[in-house]
Structure formats: structure tokens, C-alpha cells
Amino acid sequence: MRVLPDDLLEYYIGPASDVYFQRAARTLEASGLDPVVTVEYFCDREGVLCGMNDVLEVLGRALGEGDEVWALPEGSPMAAREVVMRVRACYSRFGRLETAVLGMLASCSGWATAAREVVDAAAGTRVISYGARHVHPLVGPIMEYSATVGGCAGCATPLGAQLAGLPAPSGTMPHAMILIFGDTVEAALAFDRHMPEDVLRIVLVDTFKDEAEESLRVAAAMGERLRGVRLDTPWERGRVTIELVKEVRVRLDQAGHGQVGIFVSGGLSADRIREFVAADAPVDSYGVGMAISAAAPIGFTADIKEVDGMPRTKRGRLPGVALAPRLQRIR
Amino acid sequence: MRVLPDDLLEYYIGPASDVYFQRAARTLEASGLDPVVTVEYFCDREGVLCGMNDVLEVLGRALGEGDEVWALPEGSPMAAREVVMRVRACYSRFGRLETAVLGMLASCSGWATAAREVVDAAAGTRVISYGARHVHPLVGPIMEYSATVGGCAGCATPLGAQLAGLPAPSGTMPHAMILIFGDTVEAALAFDRHMPEDVLRIVLVDTFKDEAEESLRVAAAMGERLRGVRLDTPWERGRVTIELVKEVRVRLDQAGHGQVGIFVSGGLSADRIREFVAADAPVDSYGVGMAISAAAPIGFTADIKEVDGMPRTKRGRLPGVALAPRLQRIR
Amino acid sequence: MRVLPDDLLEYYIGPASDVYFQRAARTLEASGLDPVVTVEYFCDREGVLCGMNDVLEVLGRALGEGDEVWALPEGSPMAAREVVMRVRACYSRFGRLETAVLGMLASCSGWATAAREVVDAAAGTRVISYGARHVHPLVGPIMEYSATVGGCAGCATPLGAQLAGLPAPSGTMPHAMILIFGDTVEAALAFDRHMPEDVLRIVLVDTFKDEAEESLRVAAAMGERLRGVRLDTPWERGRVTIELVKEVRVRLDQAGHGQVGIFVSGGLSADRIREFVAADAPVDSYGVGMAISAAAPIGFTADIKEVDGMPRTKRGRLPGVALAPRLQRIR
Amino acid sequence: MRVLPDDLLEYYIGPASDVYFQRAARTLEASGLDPVVTVEYFCDREGVLCGMNDVLEVLGRALGEGDEVWALPEGSPMAAREVVMRVRACYSRFGRLETAVLGMLASCSGWATAAREVVDAAAGTRVISYGARHVHPLVGPIMEYSATVGGCAGCATPLGAQLAGLPAPSGTMPHAMILIFGDTVEAALAFDRHMPEDVLRIVLVDTFKDEAEESLRVAAAMGERLRGVRLDTPWERGRVTIELVKEVRVRLDQAGHGQVGIFVSGGLSADRIREFVAADAPVDSYGVGMAISAAAPIGFTADIKEVDGMPRTKRGRLPGVALAPRLQRIR
Amino acid sequence: MRVLPDDLLEYYIGPASDVYFQRAARTLEASGLDPVVTVEYFCDREGVLCGMNDVLEVLGRALGEGDEVWALPEGSPMAAREVVMRVRACYSRFGRLETAVLGMLASCSGWATAAREVVDAAAGTRVISYGARHVHPLVGPIMEYSATVGGCAGCATPLGAQLAGLPAPSGTMPHAMILIFGDTVEAALAFDRHMPEDVLRIVLVDTFKDEAEESLRVAAAMGERLRGVRLDTPWERGRVTIELVKEVRVRLDQAGHGQVGIFVSGGLSADRIREFVAADAPVDSYGVGMAISAAAPIGFTADIKEVDGMPRTKRGRLPGVALAPRLQRIR
Amino acid sequence: MRVLPDDLLEYYIGPASDVYFQRAARTLEASGLDPVVTVEYFCDREGVLCGMNDVLEVLGRALGEGDEVWALPEGSPMAAREVVMRVRACYSRFGRLETAVLGMLASCSGWATAAREVVDAAAGTRVISYGARHVHPLVGPIMEYSATVGGCAGCATPLGAQLAGLPAPSGTMPHAMILIFGDTVEAALAFDRHMPEDVLRIVLVDTFKDEAEESLRVAAAMGERLRGVRLDTPWERGRVTIELVKEVRVRLDQAGHGQVGIFVSGGLSADRIREFVAADAPVDSYGVGMAISAAAPIGFTADIKEVDGMPRTKRGRLPGVALAPRLQRIR
Secondary structure, three states: OOOOOHHHHHHHHOOOOOHHHHHHHHHHHHOOOOOEEEEEEEEOOOEEOOOHHHHHHHHHHHOOOOOEEEEOOOOOEEOOOOEEEEEEEEHHHHHHHHHHHHHHHHHHHHHHHHHHHHHHHHOOOEEEEOHHHHOOOOOHHHHHHHHHHOOOOEEOOHHHHHHHOOOOOOOOOOHHHHHHHOOHHHHHHHHHHHOOOOOOOEEEOOOOOOHHHHHHHHHHHHHHHOOEEEEOOOHHHOOOOHHHHHHHHHHHHHOOOOOOEEEEEOOOOHHHHHHHHHOOOOOOEEEEOHHHHOOOOOOEEEEEEEEOOEEOOOOOOOOOOOOOOOOEEOO | OOOOOHHHHHHHHOOOOOHHHHHHHHHHHHOOOOOEEEEEEEEOOOEEOOOHHHHHHHHHHHOOOOOEEEEOOOOOEEOOOOEEEEEEEEHHHHHHHHHHHHHHHHHHHHHHHHHHHHHHHHOOOEEEEOHHHHOOOOOHHHHHHHHHHOOOOEEOOHHHHHHOOOOOOOOOOOHHHHHHHOOHHHHHHHHHHHOOOOOOOEEEOOOOOOHHHHHHHHHHHHHHHOOEEEEOOOHHHOOOOHHHHHHHHHHHHHOOOOOOEEEEEOOOOHHHHHHHHHOOOOOOEEEEOHHHHOOOOOOEEEEEEEEOOEEOOOOOOOOOOOOOOOOEEOO | OOOOOHHHHHHHHOOOOOHHHHHHHHHHHHOOOOOEEEEEEEEOOOEEOOOHHHHHHHHHHHOOOOOEEEEOOOOOEEOOOOEEEEEEEEHHHHHHHHHHHHHHHHHHHHHHHHHHHHHHHHOOOEEEEOHHHHOOOOOHHHHHHHHHHOOOOEEOOHHHHHHOOOOOOOOOOOHHHHHHHOOHHHHHHHHHHHOOOOOOOEEEOOOOOOHHHHHHHHHHHHHHHOOEEEEOOOHHHOOOOHHHHHHHHHHHHHOOOOOOEEEEEOOOOHHHHHHHHHOOOOOOEEEEOHHHHOOOOOOEEEEEEEEOOEEOOOOOOOOOOOOOOOOEEOO | OOOOOHHHHHHHHOOOOOHHHHHHHHHHHHOOOOOEEEEEEEEOOOEEOOOHHHHHHHHHHHOOOOOEEEEOOOOOEEOOOOEEEEEEEEHHHHHHHHHHHHHHHHHHHHHHHHHHHHHHHHOOOEEEEOHHHHOOOOOHHHHHHHHHHOOOOEEOOHHHHHHHOOOOOOOOOOHHHHHHHOOHHHHHHHHHHHOOOOOOOEEEOOOOOOHHHHHHHHHHHHHHHOOEEEEOOOHHHOOOOHHHHHHHHHHHHHOOOOOOEEEEEOOOOHHHHHHHHHOOOOOOEEEEOHHHHOOOOOOEEEEEEEEOOEEOOOOOOOOOOOOOOOOEEOO | OOOOOHHHHHHHHOOOOOHHHHHHHHHHHHOOOOOEEEEEEEEOOOEEOOOHHHHHHHHHHHOOOOOEEEEOOOOOEEOOOOEEEEEEEEHHHHHHHHHHHHHHHHHHHHHHHHHHHHHHHHOOOEEEEOHHHHOOOOOHHHHHHHHHHOOOOEEOOHHHHHHOOOOOOOOOOOHHHHHHHOOHHHHHHHHHHHOOOOOOOEEEOOOOOOHHHHHHHHHHHHHHHOOEEEEOOOHHHOOOOHHHHHHHHHHHHHOOOOOOEEEEEOOOOHHHHHHHHHOOOOOOEEEEOHHHHOOOOOOEEEEEEEEOOEEOOOOOOOOOOOOOOOOEEOO | OOOOOHHHHHHHHOOOOOHHHHHHHHHHHHOOOOOEEEEEEEEOOOEEOOOHHHHHHHHHHHOOOOOEEEEOOOOOEEOOOOEEEEEEEEHHHHHHHHHHHHHHHHHHHHHHHHHHHHHHHHOOOEEEEOHHHHOOOOOHHHHHHHHHHOOOOEEOOHHHHHHHOOOOOOOOOOHHHHHHHOOHHHHHHHHHHHOOOOOOOEEEOOOOOOHHHHHHHHHHHHHHHOOEEEEOOOHHHOOOOHHHHHHHHHHHHHOOOOOOEEEEEOOOOHHHHHHHHHOOOOOOEEEEOHHHHOOOOOOEEEEEEEEOOEEOOOOOOOOOOOOOOOOEEOO
């Protein structure tokens, strides 16, 4: 993704572009029209801008000498209807990229904005995005990258971590592994035996037994090698409650395992995390899925505001360039 | 997408897969464990199943002789928590595909389900999905394919149309083209002059003038070659209202242009379409964006239900194979 | 109305008075009873007092020497259940006027109170009352007078303006006139040609074309003689929006017509005006109809509180004169 | 009102008419324009049409030979946005009457519609409108007439009764009379002594004592000459309750005064009357004020639909004559 | 309670009676007044009548020859404001019992009515009332008796069971016992060893371990002697969910313990039980506490309706005996 | 109640105790288990602690040498889930008392908490609890005692007053007495004649006549001996309104009876009292029934937290003794 192959540009302006841009291009060309236009891109609600780096890379390939681009930096907060990018160039150079440009910004900003709300709710406790499983795998790692732009401290796929510039992806162990072993303690010991040292020993403790009981068994078996337990109680058992976290904390401490952290996951939303925070639940890390990965995209719109230097736009929009002092000149 | 390259399978089980599946795989292999497991996949809410064709193609590459798969067909309605697929195979063969399999089903079923609601609201009038601009371009055409599985009659990108098996993508003309021409009638005549005959002459009529006035101007200029007008009034002008559609219809008819259809777009949701239908608004086709493209994914879960033929699952789930008579044996 | 003819007093105590006051009068007279009574008049909810001037004129004709009247001045704010007038006189002199006195205060105070809310919402921008068309023509001008008591800067009928002490009524031009001309510019030029100079040239611009386009056409045709445009977009086109006002302002300014004001009308309420104000919409004047003219009357009640100087009243009310220091002695 | 003096027509087209109609008239005349126009009048919500008789009388004076009028009859139910009148004539003949025509229909239809709802709620029990005191005395009797068009069986002023074609206005006795007498029984006996026989003996029983006690005292004193008691308990004592009506009925019956009816008044609305009806409260007549007299007017609009026989109207409306088969040809 | 000691009557008319009844008694006696009065007792809302048996026993002791009593039977449904008892006797015989009589009916009918709602919700599954711990122990068993009048199949205290005519109280085992043993299986085996055979072996399974795991351990240890398991999951663990019941059922069945019933308790309300029933949760018995024991009392009122045979009552009530055909003559 | 008979202890641990405590006792005894346990008691919502004095008296009889008890004092405010008592003793000494202990705290704290809310609402005006008639007479006086713990200034039964340490119960006169006399003034004079001087002369004034009229009659008849009037208007007459209180106050004052207080009763809740207070209604005392007597109990729970000095508790609770610095050592 970071290193954009030529054929991806072709893909964006061809098979992945709304067909009417191609028809417009052909009509304009046949009519001998290719004015310099100024196009402004704005969002339809407030949020965190994301996807701009990829957009600028794509545009960089498409535009030519003398063309101008202004933009807000990746990760900027943006107000509703704020202009986030302005391009001044011959229309033929970038007109057909509109679908791709808007789509990148829409998806990525939607994810980053949702992540920001969750991260703010967590009030300093680390949030890991693990929702790749809820989006198509072609964009799963991009969703994770966007979540880190919104403030997440980690994500689950190798490519996501690479895009986000993280040293490694985050992960504990799946229920499947424990089910195949048939016992949490056995699975935990095998995991500890075979994983490289840089993999954190965080054991999932809700597969077979009550979480508090299992936490104590695992801690007794692994001793100081245990770094944490993950509580992922299914909704059929009432999900992870604030009281469960507090009880596991007290029981671990009473048994001398104060070093074992508590990682919570399972249906967490910003609202639920706020409840945990308000109740001083002793959580070391939140794993968040749908609350980020299922975020609605943020709609972006591209409007021609000038044609050959003269203000012109469609009904309902203000002709001429908007006042947008936060934009930075890119080229 | 239909023709899956080998490296895409590698991508799915490697960089795009949650890292803990790889760690589980390594731990199990080092421990000499690779039982035959039965895994069931179910959705967390009701909807239209989509993405299954791609899933089965991916699994087809990964599984081996003797492995068994049951599934519901693409496009099936599914109840909340219904099992949509069952795989019985050695865990090592498909364990690491979980992220990709769930993600395909989640995104595609979310879009197809939203499309179904919109299409049902339209009560027989054609619905075109044009929301590729709201999702990352890597999945824009897949979103459009999913929308057609949910009942949409057309979509906007060439690849979307190809995936959906449609003869051609749908599209009218962008505001940008009309703005560059500077006059809707001129733009329409140029479009008519240069487009192949199989492209429908549907003219966007809200760029410069009141829609009713512009519709009559365009119809007068193009005569019988005009197939339709598109109303896409911006929200700054109150969006397309039921009354506008009726007025444009009456005025076109009074001027003898009964053959000109009316295509409506702009912020349409299932609720708004239901209002149009309830008021007998004379719409020939609806263009729908965010109401489909911004649909939340439907969460899917994969549960081990048997290990080496014995019922085993995690707390909260019922061990053993579920009763799922609608599943069809795939292999 | 200001100069009360004798027969209007006869009308008020006869055909327009609740018949039971005449029956009471006859019974009391036949019984030889005509004590001095003290009657207090109070409102059932807070608002702006209006109609008192007319009430005092009517009472002035009916009362005689030695009779006493206290009242709040026209336009006073009044609290819920506050006493607004007190009369001490022989009952026979004013008993039959109760229907008329209460009715004048009820209607006029209702309108003035609604106007006050609208005017407060406008936060300094002029409000014109043009709702005469929503009330019976016998009281249309009285409604307009009341609206100015509540703070409106102008009204639409000649008699309304006269009652309110305004130099002239306010008005632009009706859709009918433009429709008969068949073109807004033609109509505007004719209006300009034939109207005296003291009539403001404010042109209605939503009859045939989009308001922004029509505004520019009219401004180009009339130049500096154009004082303003009136936006009255029908609800079928989404009513006048904040964005429309801003766009028309920008386009007029870009074309060098900064002197042309914007007059907004059409279904305006205090709530909608507050939205315009909050969004800094560049409105020069609001035309308000139903939000003032359809105001519910404020109920007034007249209670005997003393009979021949002794406290006496009906169940539920406090006998004796109320503490009402804001009342002013009228006679 | 019924017999329209010439100067009232002058009043309607002059001082009571929105000034811009006069300006339009002058401009059109100076421009030599006076086409035959077709104007349609429609309401903005459903209700009972009222005021049409007066409108037709006014128009009758204004129009000339060859002019055409269609209308719905006085008292017709009308649907939202239904055309209630159509006039085809030279514009100069009736253009300036628009304010008056719309105002008559607006006020009168608002009152008639509210009355209809109250009367329907009463489910056959008589409803008397006594709200003249809540509207300006110039229109009090017109409000009462409108209430009878909506179904009321009586009203309180002599002129109201005359307009409604009733033999006499309805009324009992005011609190003032009883307060001056100082005792309800004394007042009742004096009333009985001095009123003509055709005035019903209905005595107000809540002035000094508990209503049940006073009812029995009055019935004992007047015997068979007592026709009814009026319960008008003030809100400070909890208003008239269903239980009070039942208790007074039982006590009167137990004391042998089965012939004495119960008349209820005081803050009655359609909702409260529905509660009385649902509880089988033994009420003989309801007196209703604000629920009718404070009704909001129903907005009416007049639209030119044809000019010189050609369809023409403003944006948002359908040009040409509407399908309105319920209209009756008046001239 | 069933066998009323003489001093309890003294208690009811003395220290437990509102003092003003004693003062009234003394005043009336000193004034030589002791008429025969007819008093009617009615409820202020609908429900199930309870406490009447005790009331009639108390009255039986107080009344004398010739006194008359009519009443509805214990357990009758009663409508809002329905007369449930009528006493005709000299006032001195029962006047001071009013506090006690109303209090018995109020508390008991409140409990019985709440129980009826819960029992109806359970749709045929047994409901046990175990809420004695939420009410003062002097009335705990009376609450339980009332719950059985409302339809409960069992209750927890010996006296409650005796009052209700049940062969034995219901109960499983408290958490305290298991905590002292330190292991659920050990506790269960000890219980089984030492309890008489007529005590059902129902074991509480949520003290130490996950309920499903513990159920299987207990069933394995006790075999066919195990009659049931009780799920009482604390709210800190999400309470008992429908899914937990289903999973425990499936796991017990898969392990061959189909004879083991499932008893659910913990914060159950009629609403929650309706959800269990709607979801076909395989529950054998519900234990309900607060939803019955915390029920608000139903207010009862006693009104004199006749004095010495003549209708007389206070303002607001209908004098004379009410029509109450469902009352049965008691004496 | 204060002086606990031995057999009441027997009643509490036998017939009034949940049977499973007896079964647990027998099982533990047969198994030779009787450890020292630490049990903590906590409430499920915030409120005013009441019943603790009785609980400590009961426990005092049951416990033996060396046993320890900590508790909050009677009347303490308590937070949700706060520990209000801790007992450390051999389980056999107090295990079977759990039902009684929890029940006393639950009922009494519920009533005291509701009383506190009402008393706070009255903002300094005296509140009398007269709701004994809404609870079973075995606990009526205990309810009244609890109400005084919550702040009530008086109660209605002799035993209630004795438990609360008040010099005498409060009471005026019942409607029944006035009905038997047939006239309020006669009843009041007889009451005055025959009651000891220390009984306040407060006369109920709503039985036969309007309250204002009757107040004046009674005041005229009794002169300075009249201490107060009680307004208890039935809901059929609209209950006591703020306006009624004000009117009665004004009329009494105008007639020179400024010393006569006003006592209000009838369906009063904390909300209604707040309205009276906000409106400065001149009330001297409020009589409150259901708002206190029908209060829901506050649930209390007893948890074993240590067994033989070691932390042990059930799932969901924190093992070991809670931090509860407000507890006071009782023994």
C-alpha cells in the first residue's frame, strides 16, 4: 500500500472509478475542453482525517508540473464541512481519480474517528484494535492503520502493524488453540514453551472455567512468566463486568501475582469503556473490535470552485476558493 | 476477485491474518497437535448472506481430500445467530484463514443486507448503487457486487458491474463536466454527440438552474434523444422533494416529453424512499449511496464445536454440531 | 378603532356581549341592586399586554364621575396571573362590557406576545408582520398593530400601519404580479418604473428560476436601484435555507451588488429564526406570518373582589384587593 | 355581516389589504396588463370549511359578467391541500381582495374545525360555545357562528346566535350577579322572578359553597322551576371532575330532583370531554371556551394557475387547473 | 395468626390503632351517640384480594348479634375501586379496628397481586417465593402465605408453609454452607448423607466454579440422587442468562443426566421471566424474591355510607350502599 | 419490640427462618463443621439505615463470649453496597438468624429512607406519618418508628409513638366521627368538650362543605380554642391544592383567626410537597401516608468473607474483610 505500483493507479482510474467520470473525460476531450480547475474536498461531519497520505501519493503520480495541492496532514482533527484538500490542475489529470480519493478518505477517516472516541474514553489505558475480522481482508490492515492514526496503541495483523509503523502486531491466543489442547493451563504452558521471548505471555482464561478460578490456576502454573490474563467472557455469560475485573485483580493480588495484567475484550464500545473508567476498574489494556471496525465512513465531497481562475460552482455551494488557513501547501 | 491468484491466499493467511492465529499454529505444530475439528460459522444478526462464493473459493484452495464443507448459498436470507457454514478438517489447513473468511462475510453481508432494505423500500422501482466513493477503492467494486446480491439493479464502476455479472455499469454525468461546459444544455448536447449509442442519455439538471426549468430546456434541446433527467438537488437547496418530482413530471408531460424518465439521487435512505413510494412520486430510478455503502458489517463468529469427533466448545456455546438443515454440502 | 364611534360601544354591550350579562343586569336592576364593586382583571399566562389602550377608551365612555380605574400601560410585560387592570364603579356601568374588554385584551396580548418572541429571536434584525391574511379582515389591522406593540418593525396593511403609528405599510411584490408579467426582470423593471420613489425596490426572486440565478439577473438589470431581494422559497422546494441566504449573499457580493439586502419569508417561526441567527445568516429583514398571526389568545379573567367596599369573591379566589404596585391610576 | 355594506368592500380592498396588492395593481394597470387569470384557493391542513358564504358574497360584489366561480359549500369537510375555490376573471377585479378572502376562510375554518373536534368528542351531548371573551369583539360573534358550523348547538352572544340562525343565544348567570346578591339561592330566586319564561333556569352553583351542597339548596328552593345547575369549579379547586358530576347527579336524584340537568364548563377540551364520555358522566350540556375560540387559523393560499388560458404558476406548484370534482359552480 | 389470641384483638384496637379512632370513640360515647352505620371497604387499584380471612376472623370477635357482614372471598380478583367488604353494625363495635383491617388487606393484597403477575409470567412453570428476607420477620410468613394466594407453588419458611397449607417449606442450600465446606461436591454429598429422604437434592452450583462445569461435577458425583441444580449467578457475573440455562441443559443431557432439573433464582421479575418463557429456556422452577416481597401495598379505604339506615357520606363519595353483587353474605 | 421476649428469638430462628438455614445447620453439625466465620452485611442501594437497634438486640442474645460485632448506628446514611454490619463468630450461633436480620433491616431502612426524602422535601415544615393503615398491623408501629428515624415529627399509633420515644401519638379526627354527628361544627364542639386539654383541637373541614366555608364556621364557633384545621380534600374534588391552602389562610386571617394552623393531608408525595414548598403554601404540618408506608424495602445481603480467618467468599464478591472505617465496634 505504501509503495504504490503503477497498475494500482490504473485500477483506481479504471475499473474502480465511477463510469461517469470516464464518460465525462471522453466528452470533454472530444469537445476540446481541459481547463485548469480548482477542486476542494470537504468532509460532511467532524472527525479525524485519515487516508490523506495515500491520497497524496496517488495524486503525486497523476499530477504534473505546475499543478498545485494543499492539504491537512494525516491525523488532523477536522470540523464538519471543513476543506481538507485543494487541488488546482488541468481537470483531465485527476478527474477520474475522484472515486478513489474520496473512498480512501471516507473509509480511513471513519475508522480513525471511531478509534479516537474509543481511545479518549479509555483515558490513558492502552487500546488495541483487533477488528480486522469484521472488514474485508483487502482493507483489514488499512483499517488497523487508521485505528492507530486515531490513537490505538496496537493492532492484530502483521501488515496492519507494518503500515502503522509498529514493531510488531499484538495478540494473545485464540479460543481454538485452548480448545484443541483441552485445558487452559496445558495450552498456556505449551505456548510459553514454543513462543519466542518477545511474545507477551497473555493467557485467555474464559474458555473452560470461571475466569477468576482459571486466572489463579494459570498464574500458579506459570509464575512470574505470566504477563497477563485476557478476559473475553461471552455475552451468554454476561460479558466482562466491572466487578469481574475487580475480583480477578483482588484474587491475583491476594495470591501474590500482582505483576499479572488484565486485558479486557468482547463487545467493548466507547460507552462501556467509559463505565469501566468511571468505576476505576483495574484494566491494563482494552481490545476493541466492532466499535472501530464497523464505524460508518465519513462522506467526502469534491467540488469544482474555479474554472480557469474564475469562481464557478454548482447551486448550493459558494463559488470561489474557501478560506482555509489550516491547509498546507504540498506542491 | 473471481479468479483468485495464489498470492492472495498467501496474503490472507499471512500479513492480513490476526497474528495470534500464526502463534497458535506454531504452538500446536510444536506440540504435535493437529486434530480434525468441526468449526461452525454464524452471524450475529439477521440479514442477507454475501461473500460466501469468495469464501468457498479460498477454502477450496486451502482444504484437502476428505475435508468437508457445508454452506448456505450466496444471497440467502439468514436468521440471527444462524449457522451459515460448517467445515470439518484438520485445523492446520484452515485455522489461519479465520480473519479473512469472517471479514469477507462481514463486509459483504452488511452491504447486501442494507441494499435489500433499500430495494424493498423502493417496491419495484430500480435502485442503483453509486456509493463506491464512500469506501476504500480496494473494496468499492466488491461493495457494489454485494449491493446487487441484495437486489440493486445496477452499480457505478466497471469492475463492480463485472463482478455482478451486469452488461455495463450505470452512470449519468458528473456536476464537474457540466461546470466545465458552463451550461447544462451545451454539456448535454456534447455528451449526446460523443457517447456511443448504448449509453443512456440521462442529464443532470440541478447544476445551474432550477430543476424544473432546466429539465424543460434540456428536453426542448434534445427532443426524443433525451432518456431521462437526474434530480440531485443539494441539501443546501432542500434536497429532492416529492413535490419537485411531481412538478417536473407534470411540466415535462405538459410540454410533450412523456418519454423522459426521472432519476432521483442525493442522501436517499430506505425511510426517504418509503416516503416517495407512499406519495406515489413518479420516480423511474433511485440512486443510493451511503444508505448501502456505509452499512455496518455483520459480525460473524467461528466456533470449534467438535475436536476429533467429540463435542467440545467454549463456555457459553453449545458443544456439538448444531441443527442446521438449510446447509448444503459443498464438498 | 382609535376614535371610537358611539355605536361601537352599543355593539360591545349589546349584540357582541355574552347574553347572560344582560340577564344579570336586568335581574339586578329589577332587584334594586347596583353596588359599587371592585373588579380585577388578570391574565392566565405571562406575556406582553396589548389592547389596553382600546379598553381604556371604551371604559372611558362607559364610566362616570367618581369611578376609579388603575391599569398597566400598553406593551407592559406581565407575569402569569398578574392583575393588569382594576375598576371600582357601580356594576351597572361596566358589567356588560366584560366580553368586549376581555376579548380585546386576549387577542391583542396573544399577538403581541408571539411577536415579542419572534423579535427576540431575531436579535436585532428587523421583523415585518405580514400575517393579515391569516385572520379575519375585521381584525387583521389590529393584529398588525399588536405585532408592533410586541416589537415588529413593520406590517403589511395601510390601516395596520396607521394604528401602529408607522409612516407606511411594508410590502414587496406578490407572486401574482410576476406571474402575469411572465418574467421577474420585466416585472421588476415595470415596478420600478411606476412606483413612487418612496417605495423600496425589493424584488421577489423565487417565482420562475432558482433564487440565486434570478437575484443576479435582477441585480444586473436594475443596478443600484435595487434595494433588496426577497427569498420566499416554497416548502415544495425546501423553504429558504440558511445556505441559500449565504450563497445569494456571496454571489451578489462577487457581482458587485453589496448594497442589495436579503429579505427572507415563508413559514418562519421563532425557532427557525434562532437557527438563522445562530448560523450568522446574512439576513436584512424577516417577514413573519403565522408565527404571530396564529398565536393563541391569552385568557383574561375579571373577578369581583369587593362589593360595597367589603372583600367578597368567589370560591378559589382571594377576596379583597390584590397587591399590585405596578398598576397606574388612570382616573 | 350577512348584509355587506358597500364600504366594507372598500375596507377590504383598501385599508385592510396587504399594500403590495395595491402596488401590483398600479404597476399592472400602468403596464396595460389585465389578463383573465384562474386562481385556486387551497387549505394547508384538513378541517371544516367555514367563511365561504361571506367570501362568495364579497366576491359577488366585485366580479362582473362572464366571470366564473367554483367553490365547496360552507361546512364542507376538506382534505389537506384541497382546492376549496376557483375563480376565473380579470385579475384587476379581485386581486386586491386576496387578504380579506384568505383571512375570512382562515379564521372561520380554524374555529369550525376545532368545534367539530369538540363536538365529536361529546358524542351527542350538546356543546355550547361561550368563548367570545377570548377573541376581539369585532369577531366574537363570527367565531360563534363558525363554532355552530362546526356543530355547536348554541353560543353566547345575540349577534352570534343571529348569524348562526339560532332562535336565541345561550347563557346561565355570571358569578358577578351571585356575588352581588351574596347568596346563590337568593340570586336564583330573583333571576327566576324577573326573567321571561323562555329563559332556562340554570343556576351556577360553585360561587360560595361546595357544588353538591349548593345544588341541593337551590333545588329545594326552586323546586320544579329549576331546569339545571351549572358546575364551573375553578382550577384552584381542581376543576369539575367526573366524580363531582356523578355525585351531584346521585344526590339530586336521591332528593327527588331528577329533572334538574347538569351543565359543565371550565377549561374543557376535546380530550377532557372524551374522558367524561368514556366514564359515562351524566352531563346534559358542555360549555366550551378556549378549546374553540383559541383555535389556530387554517392557512389558505391563492395561486394563479392559468394566465389567459395558458397553464402558468410559480415554482413548486403544478401549473394548470387542478382536478377538483367536488367544487360546485357558483357562477 | 390463624388462631387469634384475645390479646391480639386488644393490640389491634389499642396500641396499633391510629389514635384518633380512640379519640372519636371517646367523644361519641360521651355524646351518647352510637348509631348503626354501614361501612364499605374498597381498594384503590385492581389486584388479588388477600388478608380477608384474617379480617373476618378479627371482625368475628368484635361484632355482635344482628350485625351484618358481606365480603368477597380470599383470593378474588378485584377491580379498581371495587367494594370488597360491607359491615353494618353499631359503630362502637368496630370503629377502632379500621387501622388493622385496612392494613391487613393492604399488605396481603399487595403481595398476592405481585405474585399473580409473576406466576402468570411463568406460564405454568412453578414459582417459589423466597423473599422473607426482604420484609420484617413478624410478617415474613404472612407475605409468603399471600404469595401462595397469588399462585406461588411454594415458600421458604416453615410458618409460611403452614399458613399456606403446604406440606413443607421449599429450600435448597445456602452459599454459606458450601463456603464452609469449601467445595460444592463435598457439600452436596454431605447434604445428601444427612438430610431426610423427603428433602429434595437440589444443589447450588455457582459458588466456586462456572455453573456448567460445577453442574457436571455434582451430577457425576451424585448420580441419580441428584434432583436438580440451582443457578443463582450473582449480578457481578451477569446474573443467570437464558443461554446459561440452555447450555447447562444441553451439557447435562449430553452427559446422561436428563433427570436433573434446573432451578433459577436471582433478581427475577415478571419481565425477566417472560423473556425466559419467550425463549423456551428449559427452567423447572423459578425462585422469586423482591418482585413479590417488595410489592407496594394496595390502598384500601373504609367509608361510612349510611347512618341509622339513611344515606350519608362525605363529600366526594356517593351516599348510600353501592351496587356490589359479587359480595357474599358472611353473617 | 424494645424488650425482646425469649420466644421471639425462637420464632426468628425457627418458623420465620428460611428452611434451608436449618438444613444447612443440620448438615454442618452432622459433618462436625462449625468454623469461626466473618460475615458482612451490605445494602443494595443508598438510604437511611434503620432496624439496626433491634438487630443488635437479637444478635446480643444469640452470640457468646469472644464473638465480635461491628455496625453503623441506627439512622446512619448509607451508600449503595456499603457494609453496615460485620459479625465474627462461630457460624452455628447466628447462621439461622439471617432471614430475620436481613428482614428487619430491609423493611425499616426502606421506610426510613422514604421518610427522609419526604422530610427533606418539606424543608422544615413538620411531617406526620399516618400510614399505619397501609401495612399489616403487626408492623404498623414499626413502620412509624422507622419514619421517625427518617425524620418524621410524629406518628399516629400509640405503640409507634412509644417506639419512637415521642410523648404522644398525633391525630385529629376521622371523617367517621363527623359523619355520625352530621355536622362539622357540632362534632368539633363535642370533641372540644370531651377531650383532655393536651389533645390539640385540629378540626377536619372537608366532610360536608367547602373547606374554606367550613373553616370559617368552625373558627367562628370555637374561637381561640381552635388550634388548626385539617384539609384532606378527596381526589374526587381535586385533592388539596396550593391555592386552597392560600385561600383558607387569607380567609382565616381576614376573619381574625391568624392563630389557626393548616394541616394538609391526602395523597401527598415528596414531589407534591416540593410543589407546595416552592409555591410558599402556608402549611403548618403535612400528614403523609403511602409515600412512606408503601416504600419498597431496601435489599440487604449477608456474605461470608472469611472462614477460620482465611479470606473466602463466593464468586462475584471480593474475599476478605472490606475496608469499612465507619463501622463501630459493638462487642
